[in-house]
Amino acid sequence: xxxxxxxxxxxxxxxxxxxxxxxxxxxxxxxxxxxxxxxxxxxxxxxxxxxxxxxxxxxxxxxxxxxxxxxxxxxxxxxxxxxxxxxxxxxxxxxxxxxxxxxxxxxxxxxxxxxxxxxxxxxxxxxxxxxxxxxxxxxxxxxxxxxxxxxxxxxxxxxxxxxxxxxxxxxxxxxxxxxxxxxxxxxxxxxxxxxxxxxxxxxxxxxxxxxxxxxxxxxxxxxxxxxxxxxxxxxxxxxxxxxxxxxxxxxxxxxxxxxxxxxxxxxxxxxxxxxxxxxxxxxxxxxxxxxxxxxxxxxxxxxxxx
Amino acid sequence: xxxxxxxxxxxxxxxxxxxxxxxxxxxxxxxxxxxxxxxxxxxxxxxxxxxxxxxxxxxxxxxxxxxxxxxxxxxxxxxxxxxxxxxxxxxxxxxxxxxxxxxxxxxxxxxxxxxxxxxxxxxxxxxxxxxxxxxxxxxxxxxxxxxxxxxxxxxxxxxxxxxxxxxxxxxxxxxxxxxxxxxxxxxxxxxxxxxxxxxxxxxxxxxxxxxxxxxxxxxxxxxxxxxxxxxxxxxxxxxxxxxxxxxxxxxxxxxxxxxxxxxxxxxxxxxxxxxxxxxxxxxxxxxxxxxxxxxxxxxxxxxxxx
Numbered sequence: 079x080x081x082x083x084x085x086x087x088x089x090x091x092x093x094x095x096x097x098x099x100x101x102x103x104x105x106x107x108x109x110x111x112x113x114x115x116x117x118x119x120x121x122x123x124x125x126x127x128x129x130x131x132x133x134x135x136x137x138x139x140x141x142x143x144x145x146x147x148x149x150x151x152x153x154x155x156x157x158x159x160x161x162x163x164x165x166x167x168x169x170x171x172x173x174x175x176x177x178x179x180x181x182x183x184x185x186x187x188x189x190x191x192x193x194x195x196x197x198x199x200x201x202x203x204x205x206x207x208x209x210x211x212x213x214x215x216x217x218x219x220x221x222x223x224x225x226x227x228x229x230x231x232x233x234x235x236x237x238x239x240x241x242x243x244x245x246x247x248x249x250x251x252x253x254x255x256x257x258x259x260x261x262x263x264x265x266x267x268x269x270x271x272x273x274x275x276x277x278x279x280x281x282x283x284x285x286x287x288x289x290x291x292x293x294x295x296x297x298x299x300x301x302x303x304x305x306x307x308x309x310x311x312x313x314x315x316x317x318x319x320x321x322x323x324x325x326x327x328x329x330x331x332x333x334x335x336x337x338x339x340x341x342x343x344x345x346x347x348x349x350x351x352x353x354x355x356x357x358x359x360x361x362x363x364x365x366x367x368x369x370x371x372x373x374x375x376x377x378x379x380x381x382x383x384x
Numbered sequence: 385x386x387x388x389x390x391x392x393x394x395x396x397x398x399x400x401x402x403x404x405x406x407x408x409x410x411x412x413x414x415x416x417x418x419x420x421x422x423x424x425x426x427x428x429x430x431x432x433x434x435x436x437x438x439x440x441x442x443x444x445x446x447x448x449x450x451x452x453x454x455x456x457x458x459x460x461x462x463x464x465x466x467x468x469x470x471x472x473x474x475x476x477x478x479x480x481x482x483x484x485x486x487x488x489x490x491x492x493x494x495x496x497x498x499x500x501x502x503x504x505x506x507x508x509x510x511x512x513x514x515x516x517x518x519x520x521x522x523x524x525x526x527x528x529x530x531x532x533x534x535x536x537x538x539x540x541x542x543x544x545x546x547x548x549x550x551x552x553x554x555x556x557x558x559x560x561x562x563x564x565x566x567x568x569x570x571x572x573x574x575x576x577x578x579x580x581x582x583x584x585x586x587x588x589x590x591x592x593x594x595x596x597x598x599x600x601x602x603x604x605x606x607x608x609x610x611x612x613x614x615x616x617x618x619x620x621x622x623x624x625x626x627x628x629x630x631x632x633x634x635x636x637x638x639x640x641x642x643x644x645x646x647x648x649x650x651x652x653x654x655x656x657x658x659x660x661x662x663x664x665x666x667x668x669x670x671x672x673x674x675x676x677x678x679x680x681x682x683x684x685x686x687x688x689x690x
Contacts, residue, residue, distance in 0.1 A: 174603060174604045174607055175559050175560070175603070175607075202669050205669070205670075225531050225532060225533045226531060226533060227531045227532060227533075227674045227675055227676035227677075227679075228672045228673075228674050228675070228676070252584065253481050253583055253584045254481070262666045262667055263666060263667060263668060263669045264669070277559055277583070277584075278558070278559045278583075278584050278585055278678055278679060279584055279679075280679070281672060281675075281676070281679070282660070282661075282663055282668075282672045282675065282679070284672070285669065285670040286667070286668050286669050286670055297480060297481070298480045298610075298611045301480055301481075301607070301608075302607075302608050302609065302610055302611065303608065304604075304608060305604045305608065354588070355588075357588055360568045360569060361568055361569060361592070362569060362588075362592050363508050363511070363569045363570070363591065363592050364511075364591040364592055366534045366587060366588045366590070367534075368533045368534050369533055369534070369587075369588065370533035370534070370587070370676065371533075372584055373533075373584060373585075373586070373587070373588070
């Protein structure tokens with residue numbers, strides 16, 4: 079009996095000797111076409127910043143969270159984008175290892191840019207969703223998933239990272255997450271002033287600010303900006319503000335951008351997480367044996383040419 | 385009895401009504417002078433980059449890890465700095481949400497800048513330290529400290545974040561950590577090629593790469609650099625490389641820079657961690673009730689003027 083176990087172990091070890099162990103990139107490259115799911119262009123915000131001094135264009139693509147998460151704010155964001163409200167506003171605040179923020183940025187209400195009609199005031203209760211058991215059960219367990227510093231449980235569903243405690247579920251603040259800037263609680267913000275995370279995941283903001291999406295392309299145009307020297311990292315020198323040429327919903331573009339995400343319920347995604355948590359390719363000496371939810375970037379790609 | 389409980393609850397609630405609950409910043413501001421500990425200038429690396437196009441100087445201050453951690457590489461780094469080896473080298477690699485890397489950056493050994501004599505080849509076993517029970521016991525427990533996705537235990541000692549499993553202890557990769565770039569395992573690097581983390585903590589690198597220090601001032605000069613478009617984020621356009629004017633040990637400067645860190649064994653540091661893990665000032669609606677080790681930045685300041 080013992081001998082068979084050994085033989086089986088050797089047989090299992092053979093491929094590892096014959097070829098390099100998988101990497102996250104190799105798992106993603108090997109995913110089947112049907113494991114990729116389309117992102118609806120109507121769920122994208124395309125933000126065009128003024129070009130760099132060199133003339134290089136700067137486009138930032140944001141994917142909005144799907145229902146039932148943060149839909150009050152996301153409805154407002156759709157209204158603001160359709161009204162072309164952000165056109166002519168600026169990126170006005172950048173704090174290292176924290177956020178880059180944009181919008182009107184005017185504290186004085188008398189001078190602030192008027193908002194379009196029809197924006198909802200969203201209550202704090204909508205930072206979380208009463209979790210439906212089906213959704214929780216659908217999130218695959220993964221190494222380290224039970225050891226999160228901020229929540230009882232973390233996992234993935236419909237292409238997004240979530241955390242949960244008892245009966246509520248919420249989207250997490252990770253690198254490149256987009257959230258709604260606001261004043262002190264219980265203000266929840268309208269969605270007109272937005273930020274993207276450009277540092278270590280500020281998970282203490284979870285359930286305290288509305289996460290509404292994530293930057294899926296062009297985060298570097300926000301992360302390389304000079305850090306603000308004014309109060310709370312606001313640019314005290316107005317010349318540093320980066321003009322926003324336009325923000326459009328993806329389906330408003332004449333030639334919509336097509337993206338796909340790796341289905342978080344697929345076998346390849348489960349393998350991608352397992353490999354990320356247990357690196358043993360030739361760069362690594364020791365496998366971590368776990369991973370935190372924000373270190374698992376859901377693979378997203380432009381739709382490959384046919 | 386019930387009435388007394390209510391009265392006690394009201395009495396306890398009074399200060400919260402009368403004043404704003406503490407914030408991490410208020411706890412640090414209230415720390416006693418004797419809770420701050422000096423950082424020896426001999427443990428600093430002062431890296432001066434070429435000024436920005438605007439003429440603005442760019443100085444990056446790195447604090448080296450104390451013994452017994454990573455001392456083989458740190459010895460090499462002292463030798464390299466004393467030989468002024470980095471002068472005239474460059475920052476040559478920048479990857480978004482990953483690292484900024486500097487040194488010679490020449491893969492072709494025939495063209496590489498010759499290294500000074502006396503550098504040690506450090507074994508992989510020195511990525512960790514056999515943990516001495518005293519050191520582990522000295523690390524204060526904190527909320528969330530038992531729930532780390534990468535290690536059985538995380539904590540702080542002598543001003544630094546650490547993780548541990550059974551009988552080993554290692555320094556963690558957090559935002560602004562500085563590590564030794566290397567080739568595939570078992571190569572461990574000399575210390576001549578270094579990187580700083582500019583994104584979410586890449587904790588999977590723990591125990592796989594030597595952490596040698598952290599940027600304590602000027603990380604923004606590394607985090608705002610344009611991301612490299614060449615292989616692995618190396619600048620394919622040599623004009624993007626940022627010249628390193630000089631790297632000096634802090635005690636080599638005519639006028640050494642003086643810094644202090646908040647003693648991680650102090651009451652104020654314990655309170656700082658508790659407050660960071662349980663924010664309830666007026667911006668917050670829900671306290672996280674925990675925090676990950678890389679979200680607890682050890683407070684460091686320039687020595688205040690007398």
